[in-house]
Amino acid sequence: MKQIIIATKNKGKAKEFKEFFAKKSIEALSLLDLDQAIPDVEETGSTFEENAALKAEQISSLLKIPVLADDSGLMIDALDGRPGLFSARYAGEPKDDKANIKKVLEELKEVSEDKRTARFICVLAVAIPGEATTFRTGYCEGKITDSEKGENGFGYDPIFVPEGYDVTMAELDSEEKNQISHRRNAIIQLEKWIHTL
Numbered sequence: 537m538k539q540i541i542i543a544t545k546n547k548g549k550a551k552e553f554k555e556f557f558a559k560k561s562i563e564a565l566s567l568l569d570l571d572q573a574i575p576d577v578e579e580t581g582s583t584f585e586e587n588a589a590l591k592a593e594q595i596s597s598l599l600k601i602p603v604l605a606d607d608s609g610l611m612i613d614a615l616d617g618r619p620g621l622f623s624a625r626y627a628g629e630p631k632d633d634k635a636n637i638k639k640v641l642e643e644l645k646e647v648s649e650d651k652r653t654a655r656f657i658c659v660l661a662v663a664i665p666g667e668a669t670t671f672r673t674g675y676c677e678g679k680i681t682d683s684e685k686g687e688n689g690f691g692y693d694p695i696f697v698p699e700g701y702d703v704t705m706a707e708l709d710s711e712e713k714n715q716i717s718h719r720r721n722a723i724i725q726l727e728k729w730i731h732t733l
C-alpha cells in the first residue's frame with residue numbers, strides 16, 4: 537500500500553488524515569506511528585503557513601521523503617480572531633483541550649448568540665525534497681455554543697456548531713465531520729498531487 541507521512545503528533549488530526557487517505561487506498565502515517573523518535577518541531581512562525589512549512593520541511597529533510605503538515609486553529613470573531621495561531625495551547629502549557637474550551641466559554645460569557653460566529657482554518661503544507669513548499673487552505677464556518685456537547689472529534693469540536701447544523705462538530709460522527717471540515721476543504725485541493733503518490 538502507498539504511504540504518506542503527516543508531520544503531526546496530534547492523535548485527532550492523525551485519525552482524520554488516516555480516514556481521508558484510506559479512501560484513496562493510501563496509508564497515512566503520523567509521527568506517532570514511526571519507529572524512530574521524531575523531535576518536536578518548534579512552531580515559531582507568525583502565520584499558519586509559516587508553522588505548517590516549519591513542520592513539513594523539518595520532517596521532510598529529516599526523512600528525505602515528501603511530507604504533509606497541517607497547521608490549524610479556531611478563529612472567533614468576537615475575540616478578534618483568537619485563539620487563532622495559539623489554538624492548541626490557548627490556556628497555556630501543557631496542551632489541554634478541556635482547559636482551552638473553558639477559557640473560550642468564559643471569554644464569550646457576555647457575548648450574545650448572533651455574535652458568536654467563528655471559523656476553523658486548516659493550512660496544509662507539502663514539502664518535497666528539492667522543491668518549493670506549496671500550501672492549500674480550507675475553512676469551516678460556524679458558531680460557538682455556550683456549553684460542551686458531544687464526544688467525537690477533538691479540540692474545540694464540542695463547542696463548535698457548523699453552519700447549517702444544529703449540533704456540535706463533536707456530535708457528528710467522523711464520516712460527517714470529514715465531509716464538511718476545514719481539513720477536508722484543504723485536502724480536496726491536493727487531489728492531483730495525491731494521485732502522483
Ligand SMILES: O=c1[nH]c(=O)c2ncn([C@@H]3O[C@H](COP(=O)(O)OP(=O)(O)OP(=O)(O)O)[C@@H](O)[C@H]3O)c2[nH]1
Binds near residue numbers: 543656
Ligand atoms: O475542535 C477542533 N477541531 C478540529 O478539527 C481542529 N483542528 C485544529 N484545531 C485546534 O487547533 C489546534 C491546532 O494546532 P496545531 O496545528 O499546532 O496542531 P497541534 O499542536 O495540535 O499538533 P501538531 O500537528 O502541530 O503536531 C488544535 O490543537 C486544536 O486546538 C481543532 N479543533
Ligand SMILES: [Mg+2]
Binds near residue numbers: 579624
Ligand atoms: Mg502544533
